[in-house]
Amino acid sequence: MQELRRQRYLAALGIDSYMPLMQFDVAPLPVLCELPQATVEGSTSFNETAIVDGGLDDAVADFPLSATTLEQTAQTIDRVFKSLVETPPAREIKDSSAALTPEKVIPITRPAVTFSLSMWYSHDDWLVIDSRKPQAALPTAALLNNIIQALWQKPLRTGVEEVWHWPFAENTFSHQTEEDAKDALSVWIEVAHEKHAVNKLLVMGEVAWRYTNVSTGTYEESLWQHYELTGGVTAWVVPSLVELLEDPNHKKKLWQRLRVSSHE
Incomplete structure (x- = not known):
């Protein structure tokens, strides 16, 4: 489930593929930074318009992320992604051959007379x-x-x-x-x-x-x-x-x- 969400997140951002950085044998292990708790819930929420317009990087730089914010972001991206990739309902295809075929011009001839x-x-x-x-x-x-x-x-x-x-x-x-x-x-x-x-x-x-x-x-x-x-x-x-x-x-x-x- 997390992998599917990650793929949708990357697709919504326009990223074809993402590979994590290679960790060398002698390099120190990465340390997960602790994020401060947001004081105001409304101030840490993302603007959906900013995400759709490609302003996600600026939003991440300005606001710290919390678990609730990440969940809301994932839901927003999921909704946007579905709207982009959902296939519209199939429409009835009418036979257009009659419209494309030019009408035959039949010369007007009066009937035979005696x-x-x-x-x-x-x-x-x-x-x-x-x-x-x-x-x-x-x-x-x-x-x-x-x-x-x-x-x-x-x-x-x-x-x-x-x-x-x-x-x-x-x-x-x-x-x-x-x-x-x-x-x-x-x-x-x-x-x-x-x-x-x-x-x-x-x-x-x-x-x-x-x-x-x-x-x-x-x-x-x-x-x-x-x-x-x-x-x-x-x-x-x-x-x-x-x-x-x-x-x-x-x-x-x-x-x-x-x-x-x-x-x-």
């Missing part, structure tokens, strides 16, 4: 792109023929309608998102511009407007407006043929708009 467009090389350098609605079963081709003949005194070319389906049946393994549809239609229009010298687009209906990507606003904001595209192509956004048949009030405005554009 639609179809009707396209006519109506006359000269015009290309009509209409939003198809086959389930309506309305005479859209006849209406377009009347519009073309009234404006340009030329009938609509027979057998020139092309139906553009998305997604492509031959590319079932490729990406078929909304952005892919815009890219594919843009390439198709560029080819038509080079092959048939198309310089004017009549974009009819919301579906055709969305995938031709002629403007960044809403469909309502883009309606009845014209936009300059790359390659010197001009696009006019108007209601679809089905919308014209369902709401005849649009025909008057379409007539006025196309009469102006036909002479530009």
Whole structure:
């Protein structure tokens, strides 16, 4: 017990090891000095702060030590030593791998879409792109023929309608998102511009407007407006043929708009 206390005492003072002085054979035996009794108990007590701060040597030089003082000193050193070497309670270790692992950036892609467009090389350098609605079963081709003949005194070319389906049946393994549809239609229009010298687009209906990507606003904001595209192509956004048949009030405005554009 005394040895353990001595080790704690030395550790608290910052002394790694202590070896007593060697006593030579011819040297006289050490004599234990008698310490005078302390008159006032409070005057011989050590200040705990002085001990912790390393002022033990000064305190020993100023005050004589008694058995009670030594016991109090040992208790103080023991308490300080325990506070230094006691292991704090184990904390729950949480898995931080999720916090350290950077989040994967997943590109935002809209789901695959299915639609179809009707396209006519109506006359000269015009290309009509209409939003198809086959389930309506309305005479859209006849209406377009009347519009073309009234404006340009030329009938609509027979057998020139092309139906553009998305997604492509031959590319079932490729990406078929909304952005892919815009890219594919843009390439198709560029080819038509080079092959048939198309310089004017009549974009009819919301579906055709969305995938031709002629403007960044809403469909309502883009309606009845014209936009300059790359390659010197001009696009006019108007209601679809089905919308014209369902709401005849649009025909008057379409007539006025196309009469102006036909002479530009």
